[in-house]
Amino acid sequence: VDYWDGSAWSDISDTDNTDTGASLAQTGTVTFTVPSDWATQALNGSALLYYIRARVTTVYTTNPVYDQGFIVDTQATDISGLAAGVDEEIALRYRRGPFYSPGSADASDPSLWPAPQQGTGTTLLAAPVLDSTSWLRTGAGAEKNILNWTNTHPTLQTKVYRDGGLIDTVAAGVTTYDDTAAVGETDEIYKLRHVGESNESPDSNELTQWTGPDLPPVLDTLVDGTLTYAAGWTNGDGSLKTEAWSSLNAAGYVLDGTENAGVTSTSRVPAGGVNNDSCDVKVRHKKTEFAVDDFSKYSNIRNTTLTDGA
Known part of the structure; x- marks a missing residue:
């Protein structure tokens, strides 16, 4: 897409939402921010107008048809009132034909072309x-979950959602957000x-963030000893301590002990264990900062049967 800068056609920095491997491959928009040096020009006897041009340089079999130009923020199709020096994002909307062909009788008469299809809302x-x-x-x-994103419309505000609920609306151009109200040791979906x-985009992709140390350990091995168990794991974060928890016969879990940072195995005696007890074991990381303990998710669970060696 080019614009007239007062002396020549210049390339404009645009976002092509019709590109799925090739430009104009699907119905969609091409958006750009109004250049500061966009100048008027008279073409073919027209009045002085602000022109842009789009050129298709690849071979195609289905005609791309220009539908409509509009200001992204307000959806207004009349751009004559744009103020100089004010950033506005403009979209050129295209659809895939064939609505007419260059060789057809109506190709030279715009009044016979199909009317533009007015887009609304998220389209x-x-x-x-x-x-x-x-x-x-x-x-x-104090703790926070930190979000980072890429704007597709830098001139528009962005709404931030946690677990399906709106938590904030941030100014245009912002690309990061600190959620300081997130609850500790829970999964939050953003x-x-x-x-x-007057309209909103579709939802972005979703990301899930654990409000705590991000990477849990993975429990790799569990073997029984004489009323003991030996557990081995892979650290998610080797700088953190690891807690070992056990449950006998599907009762509640009990903390058996904590290993120092970097350790990847432990041998523990589950309290009250007797011969033939079923023993489930899981581990998790612990991080201590500002005299506060924060925990990762628990690892996977492994099971063994306690024996007394008799």
Whole structure:
């Protein structure tokens, strides 16, 4: 897509939402922010107007048909009132033909072309992309989940959702958010939406963040001894301590002990264990900061049967 800068056609930085491996491969929009040096021009005897042009350089068999131009934020199709020096995102919407062909009788008469199909709501806005999430403790009573994303419409605000509920709306251009109200040791599911004056984008992709140390250990082995068990695991975070928990005969879990950072095995005596007791074991990481203990998710569970060696 090119625009007239007062002396020549210049390439415009655009976002092509019709590209699925090739431009104009599907019905969609091409969006761009109004250039500061966009100038008027008269073409073929027209009045002085702001022109853009789109050129198709690849071979195609189905005609791309320009549908409509509109301001993304307001959905207005009349862009004559745009103020100089004010950023506005404009979309050019295309659809795939064949609505007419260059050789047909009606090709040269725009009045005979099909009317543009007015888009509404989420069809005109693309969702932001939620790139990553992470967790951080910042004080004795303070922790947060951190969201980072890529805006598809930098001139629009972004709504932030946790577990399906709206928690905040951030200003245009912002690409990160600190959720300081997240509850410790739970999975939180996040998604985003762009929002204009009268419509919203579809939901972004979802990411799940554990509010605590992110990477749990994996319990690899569990063998019984004489009323004991020996467990071996792979650390999710080798800088953290690891707790070993056991449950006898499907009763509640009891903490058997804690190993130092970097350790990957333990041998423990589950309290009250007797011969032929069924013993389930799981492990988790513990992180202590600001005199507060935070925990990862538990690992997978393994089972063994206690024996007395008789």
